[in-house]
Amino acid sequence: MAFFKILAIALSIAASAVAQTGTGALNNSLSLTPAMGWSSWNQFGDSINETLIKETIDTMEKNGLKEAGFTYVNLDDGWQRYKGNRKDHPGPIEADPVKFPNGIKSLADYAHSKGFKLGIYNGPGENTCAGYTGSKGYEAEDAKTWASWGIDHLKYDSCCSHKDAPDSEVQAVHRKMSESLIATGRPIVFHACHCGWADIWEWAAADGANQWRIGQDISDDFNYPGNREKYYFDVLDMLDRGANLTKYSGPGHWNDYDMLIVGLEGKSGQLVGTGASDIEYRTHFSMWSMVNSPLLIGADVRTLSRASLETLMNQEIIALNQDPLGLPAVVVWEADDKSAQIYGKELQDKSYGVAMLNRGSSTREMSISPRRDLTIPWDEYRVRDLWRHKDRGPYDVPFGVEVMAHEARVFRLSNVEDAA
Ligand SMILES: *[C@@H]1O[C@H](CO)[C@@H](O)[C@H](O)[C@H]1NC(C)=O
Ligand SMILES: *[C@@H]1O[C@H](CO)[C@@H](O)[C@H](O)[C@H]1NC(C)=O
Ligand SMILES: *[C@@H]1O[C@H](CO)[C@@H](O)[C@H](O)[C@H]1NC(C)=O
Numbered sequence: 001m002a003f004f005k006i007l008a009i010a011l012s013i014a015a016s017a018v019a020q021t022g023t024g025a026l027n028n029s030l031s032l033t034p035a036m037g038w039s040s041w042n043q044f045g046d047s048i049n050e051t052l053i054k055e056t057i058d059t060m061e062k063n064g065l066k067e068a069g070f071t072y073v074n075l076d077d078g079w080q081r082y083k084g085n086r087k088d089h090p091g092p093i094e095a096d097p098v099k100f101p102n103g104i105k106s107l108a109d110y111a112h113s114k115g116f117k118l119g120i121y122n123g124p125g126e127n128t129c130a131g132y133t134g135s136k137g138y139e140a141e142d143a144k145t146w147a148s149w150g151i152d153h154l155k156y157d158s159c160c161s162h163k164d165a166p167d168s169e170v171q172a173v174h175r176k177m178s179e180s181l182i183a184t185g186r187p188i189v190f191h192a193c194h195c196g197w198a199d200i201w202e203w204a205a206a207d208g209a210n211q212w213r214i215g216q217d218i219s220d221d222f223n224y225p226g227n228r229e230k231y232y233f234d235v236l237d238m239l240d241r242g243a244n245l246t247k248y249s250g251p252g253h254w255n256d257y258d259m260l261i262v263g264l265e266g267k268s269g270q271l272v273g274t275g276a277s278d279i280e281y282r283t284h285f286s287m288w289s290m291v292n293s294p295l296l297i298g299a300d301v302r303t304l305s306r307a308s309l310e311t312l313m314n315q316e317i318i319a320l321n322q323d324p325l326g327l328p329a330v331v332v333w334e335a336d337d338k339s340a341q342i343y344g345k346e347l348q349d350k351s352y353g354v355a356m357l358n359r360g361s362s363t364r365e366m367s368i369s370p371r372r373d374l375t376i377p378w379d380e381y382r383v384r385d386l387w388r389h390k391d392r393g394p395y396d397v398p399f400g401v402e403v404m405a406h407e408a409r410v411f412r413l414s415n416v417e418d419a420a
Contacts, residue, residue, distance in 0.1 A: 026179065026206070028189075028208055031211065032251040032324070033251070034295060034321055035072050035211065035296065036072065036296070039298060040053075040074065042268050042270055042299070046130045054110060057110065068312065072152065072153050077121050077130040079095050079100065080094070080096060085133070089133050092145050093138065105150060119189070121157065122142065123156060123158055125158070129159060134161060146184075150186075155193055158173060158174065170197075170198045171198070182208060211294050217258060219261075220266055220274065221276065222235045222277075232271075235287070261273070261298060262298075263298075268299075278308070282407075285312065291329050292321055295321060325347055327346055327347075329353060330343065339360035340360060342355070342357070351418075355408045357408045366400065368398060370413060378415045381415055382395075383413055384412040384413075385409070
């Protein structure tokens with residue numbers, strides 16, 4: 001640990017020297033809790049512009065999302081001026097002057113003036129997934145440009161340009177950008193996005209990534225039978241995908257379960273999927289919080305329903321995601337047929353977050369026992385219901401509840417002795 005800290009200090013002093021060496025662990029010391037905010041892609045694709053982003057910022061300021069912690073406003077693909085190969089468009093990368101007539105720096109200033117952070121997107125190839133010019137050969141220059149604009153977050157997407165590249169090459173292109181960002185001296189959160197391929201969790205943290213996707217794109221479905229179009233992961237697929245990867249996730253380096261589908265209601269112009277019910281969206285939000293995924297809203301915040309806003313702004317659920325201890329929840333119990341699971345995790349104050357997840361199609365009884373399921377020797381414990389906002393207990397027997405189909409009941413358990 002001390003070694004990483006010393007290295008991090010050395011990096012910030014002599015960042016450009018490190019950029020030349022290309023070895024050793026990189027650490028920008030950012031994102032000690034998962035990033036929270038909004039990203040443009042799931043709803044708008046590349047149809048983004050200054051008016052939309054400013055309206056998004058204004059709305060998130062007024063409707064409470066900013067207050068709840070959603071402060072990153074991230075432009076995804078499509079902000080760039082040119083389509084085609086970067087080598088045909090040499091020189092500094094530019095924003096589309098029609099979509100962003102005042103440029104990105106003025107937009108970043110606007111975001112910062114309102115207490116938000118601005119994120120941007122690009123990729124390591126000649127072009128990006130949507131066909132805009134990538135950063136190939138211009139990594140250091142682009143990092144400097146983004147830093148000069150006041151950018152706070154980069155999603156660097158190799159899913160299309162490096163889909164068939166060897167793992168070592170995928171690692172090298174992400175490391176190059178990571179070094180380039182650190183060399184700018186500006187704190188820029190680095191999302192290394194490779195759609196859950198190349199065992200990215202094995203190496204991305206040491207290459208300075210603050211988060212990486214663990215799977216292909218999410219679809220706007222809770223549980224679609226089969227693998228949608230052989231590519232998309234629904235909510236339960238993504239959860240299962242992450243279940244064996246929790247050891248890679250922690251402060252500053254998170255497994256990313258992909259952007260939130262809450263509020264898309266099957267109307268996304270980009271994602272496949274027919275939408276989910278309010279209960280299912282709530283379960284999805286609870287579970288992303290339990291496993292410490294970054295929480296990036298994908299829906300149009302200007303038209304979110306009351307139910308979606310209530311889901312997204314549950315401070316007691318968000319606290320599980322933002323807990324400083326940074327331990328992702330693991331499965332502590334599951335039914336033989338996997339139709340129900342209990343996820344649990346320890347929190348900074350020694351309490352435990354617990355989610356009882358009913359994956360099946362009918363209501364069922366579920367129960368939790370700290371001794372049996374969490375292997376903690378508590379005699380008496382209290383239960384806080386994080387969706388009903390009620391205190392229960394104390395109990396010295398297992399605590400049981402009814403859980404509806406596709407519902408997650410989420411609780412915070414604490415030892416009565418710890419409180420005494
Ligand atoms: C990076 O540094 C932070 C503290 O500054 C630490 O919590 C985190 O674990 C470090 N990341 C890695 C990959 O070592
Ligand atoms: C900005 O983008 C939004 C969302 O795609 C669109 O509805 C709107 O017409 C655009 N506005 C301008 C000025 O281009
Ligand atoms: C997780 O690991 C277990 C045990 O090694 C294995 O049985 C299971 O298939 C794995 N799950 C996934 C989704 O990879």
